[in-house]
Amino acid sequence: MPDKTTRTGYINHFTGEGNASERQREALKQALDIRKFETDLYWKRASYFWTFIAGMFAGYFLLTKDPQHSFESAYVVACLGLTFSVAWYFVNRGSKAWQRNWEIQVDLLEDEIMGPLYKSAMNRQNFNLFDITAGYPFSPSKINQILGVFVCAVWLFLMGDSLWRANLSSYLPHQLTAAVMTAITIFSIALLLTKGRTQEADEAFPVTHRVRKYHDDSTP
Numbered sequence: 229m230p231d232k233t234t235r236t237g238y239i240n241h242f243t244g245e246g247n248a249s250e251r252q253r254e255a256l257k258q259a260l261d262i263r264k265f266e267t268d269l270y271w272k273r274a275s276y277f278w279t280f281i282a283g284m285f286a287g288y289f290l291l292t293k294d295p296q297h298s299f300e301s302a303y304v305v306a307c308l309g310l311t312f313s314v315a316w317y318f319v320n321r322g323s324k325a326w327q328r329n330w331e332i333q334v335d336l337l338e339d340e341i342m343g344p345l346y347k348s349a350m351n352r353q354n355f356n357l358f359d360i361t362a363g364y365p366f367s368p369s370k371i372n373q374i375l376g377v378f379v380c381a382v383w384l385f386l387m388g389d390s391l392w393r394a395n396l397s398s399y400l401p402h403q404l405t406a407a408v409m410t411a412i413t414i415f416s417i418a419l420l421l422t423k424g425r426t427q428e429a430d431e432a433f434p435v436t437h438r439v440r441k442y443h444d445d446s447t448p
Contacts, residue, residue, distance in 0.1 A: 263330035277316035310383035317376035
């Protein structure tokens with residue numbers, strides 16, 4: 229294996245004629261295109277969820293700005309915020325899994341076609357975390373996932389704060405709202421967790437062929 233720590237060693241990985249078949253070349257092309265497509269979808273989904281979550285934060289704080297605000301309205305918004313934030317976190321992890329799937333396929337396909345271009349990383353051992361003007365190999369997708377956990381924790385705090393401030397012990401409508409919305413939120417999150425997963429194996433689907441019958445022109 230040529231040494232990639234020098235320029236000559238690096239270039240040696242890209243010399244010679246590729247011996248890949250046309251099928252492998254097409255597979256690499258498709259894998260690169262799909263990975264790019266998945267990356268674009270990742271950030272489009274993030275923007276979609278951020279829009280809704282930001283709107284819910286704004287709505288919650290507008291509702292609670294008034295000391296005489298309705299507990300029911302604020303608590304419903306907080307439950308929606310938590311559910312959307314958990315969904316955003318799950319979508320982030322799902323998108324990352326599909327990105328990783330196509331990254332691995334590119335790694336496996338590229339060597340015989342264009343060399344180890346995609347899997348080569350430069351200067352990864354020489355970054356300085358404390359140099360605030362230099363780059364550092366943070367993962368945007370991982371940071372996004374951690375941020376999603378933080379937002380979920382904030383919504384949980386706001387839900388708890390709303391319950392603590394409400395007069396639940398002596399006011400039945402507040403008790404009903406708290407019980408019903410908490411149950412719906414827990415059920416929705418459990419549904420996202422259990423039913424929102426990609427199937428590990430494809431199910432076998434029956435295939436049927438329709439048979440059409442036509443009148444023969446020769447038949448009177």
